[in-house]
Amino acid sequence: MSTSAISPAVPTTVPSAKTAAPAVHAKSQPASAGASAAAAISAATAALKEATETSAQTTKEAAAGDRQAQKLLAKQAASRIDVKA
Numbered sequence: 001m002s003t004s005a006i007s008p009a010v011p012t013t014v015p016s017a018k019t020a021a022p023a024v025h026a027k028s029q030p031a032s033a034g035a036s037a038a039a040a041i042s043a044a045t046a047a048l049k050e051a052t053e054t055s056a057q058t059t060k061e062a063a064a065g066d067r068q069a070q071k072l073l074a075k076q077a078a079s080r081i082d083v084k085a
Contacts, residue, residue, distance in 0.1 A: 061068035
């Protein structure tokens with residue numbers, strides 16, 4: 001009895017929810033594409049700076065607490081030990 005009253009209400013609300021979702025998706029795609037491109041450019045710039053960094057700069061950054069520089073110095077030190085052994 002009460003289920004027959006609920007059944008007609010469900011189909012009328014579901015299509016309106018499905019219709020509204022693509023409109024929201026279409027608007028958010030260009031904004032996220034621009035943000036994604038900017039993030040990729042920023043990451044590429046950071047990678048280039050890290051790749052062209054001098055060993056003196058890496059040592060300075062490691063002393064200041066930069067974990068990436070510390071890891072790189074440790075890796076280089078380990079490779080020197082392997083060569084000597």
